[in-house]
Amino acid sequence: IVILGIESSCDDTSAAIIQNGVIKSNEVAGQAVHKAYGGVVPELASRAHQQNIIPVVDQAIKKAGISRDQISAVAFTRGPGLLGSLLVGTSFAKGFALASGIPLIEINHLQGHVLAHFIKEDENDDSAPNFPFLCLLVSGGNSQIIIVRDYLDMEVIGQTIDDAAGEAFDKCAKVMGLPYPGGPLIDKLAKEGDPKAFKFAEPKIKGLDYSFSGLKTSFLYFIRDNIKNNPDFIEENKSDICASIQHTIIKVLLAKLKRAAKETGIKEITIAGGVSANSGLRETLQKEAEKHNWKLHIPKFAYTTDNAAMIAITGYYKYLKGEFVGQDVAPFSRMVINEK
Ligand code: ATP
Ligand code: FE
Numbered sequence: 343i344v345i346l347g348i349e350s351s352c353d354d355t356s357a358a359i360i361q362n363g364v365i366k367s368n369e370v371a372g373q374a375v376h377k378a379y380g381g382v383v384p385e386l387a388s389r390a391h392q393q394n395i396i397p398v399v400d401q402a403i404k405k406a407g408i409s410r411d412q413i414s415a416v417a418f419t420r421g422p423g424l425l426g427s428l429l430v431g432t433s434f435a436k437g438f439a440l441a442s443g444i445p446l447i448e449i450n451h452l453q454g455h456v457l458a459h460f461i462k463e464d465e466n467d468d469s470a471p472n473f474p475f476l477c478l479l480v481s482g483g484n485s486q487i488i489i490v491r492d493y494l495d496m497e498v499i500g501q502t503i504d505d506a507a508g509e510a511f512d513k514c515a516k517v518m519g520l521p522y523p524g525g526p527l528i529d530k531l532a533k534e535g536d537p538k539a540f541k542f543a544e545p546k547i548k549g550l551d552y553s554f555s556g557l558k559t560s561f562l563y564f565i566r567d568n569i570k571n572n573p574d575f576i577e578e579n580k581s582d583i584c585a586s587i588q589h590t591i592i593k594v595l596l597a598k599l600k601r602a603a604k605e606t607g608i609k610e611i612t613i614a615g616g617v618s619a620n621s622g623l624r625e626t627l628q629k630e631a632e633k634h635n636w637k638l639h640i641p642k643f644a645y646t647t648d649n650a651a652m653i654a655i656t657g658y659y660k661y662l663k664g665e666f667v668g669q670d671v672a673p674f675s676r677m678v679i680n681e682k
Contacts, residue, residue, distance in 0.1 A: 350427050371398050387426065422674065472610055600630065
């Protein structure tokens with residue numbers, strides 16, 4: 343079974359080929375045009391998708407070394423995401439399925455992030471997690487703890503009541519004058535800094551939920567107050583500031599994850615989404631895993647931020663269940679994880 347995956351929910355145009363669960367290609371075209379604006383400009387994103395989609399799909403098919411008529415089905419991201427961006431991938435997938443006479447499969451982008459753990463590098467790859475497992479999904483739009491009982495059976499047991507962890511990284515980076523997306527830059531700068539140099543107020547939220555908007559505001563005041571006394575404060579303390587804010591975000595994320603593991607008794611732990619690329623988070627998790635006897639699964643970097651391989655693998659499992667959609671399908675900008 344050969345699945346062509348299409349992802350266009352935000353600012354990355356991506357196409358991938360998965361054959362019987364094994365990755366054959368995963369092409370991603372980023373969009374540099376948003377850098378100057380400090381965030382993704384929806385109108386520019388859809389135009390760039392429109393330019394990129396055909397070349398990216400061609401490249402994915404070419405790299406996979408297959409011919410077009412070997413493709414069994416097309417899986418595309420239906421949502422959540424920017425509507426104009428989703429429309430490009432959706433329309434392309436519909437056209438491709440219609441022209442090739444093959445089934446069309448709609449994918450929930452968030453399920454895709456979680457199922458990225460099932461992408462096999464080769465036939466002998468047995469690194470996939472066992473059900474049930476917990477997934478900490480931390481991305482640009484979501485921070486949630488999910489119980490995954492089966493490929494397409496997921497339950498959110500905790501989530502952010504305001505900003506996502508990725509947003510916290512990006513907004514703090516913006517306050518420091520770093521370009522978008524700031525998450526990877528904070529990660530890089532943090533490596534040379536002292537994580538205990540500065541302290542930030544941690545949110546006090548009940549249960550397994552998260553909150554990051556208070557942290558963002560306290561960071562803004564912290565920078566503003568220090569700049570008043572010393573205009574060069576950011577420049578002089580850049581790596582310490584980055585290490586400290588990253589340390590705080592990780593601490594907040596870990597506290598609830600540990601609690602979820604304790605409450606559910608599940609020791610199979612995974613992370614997914616763009617923020618799961620963070621090296622500090624990965625290191626801290628590894629230490630915690632040893633301490634608590636967790637079986638930890640950390641995704642390959644290529645499958646953390648938006649990519650079509652995760653859409654194709656989800657499509658593979660939906661294909662096996664015969665979950666197809668008709669040509670009247672339309673994208674949704676808002677979708678939750680247990681929504682089809
Ligand atoms: P969603 O999947 O919730 O719809 P999204 O698709 O925009 O949101 P992703 O592509 O999964 O989000 O992740 C992007 C986010 O990940 C950005 O906020 C980015 O700053 C963050 N990110 C990427 N790499 C790192 C890193 N190394 N450290 C911290 N954050 C990172
Ligand atoms: Fe995403």
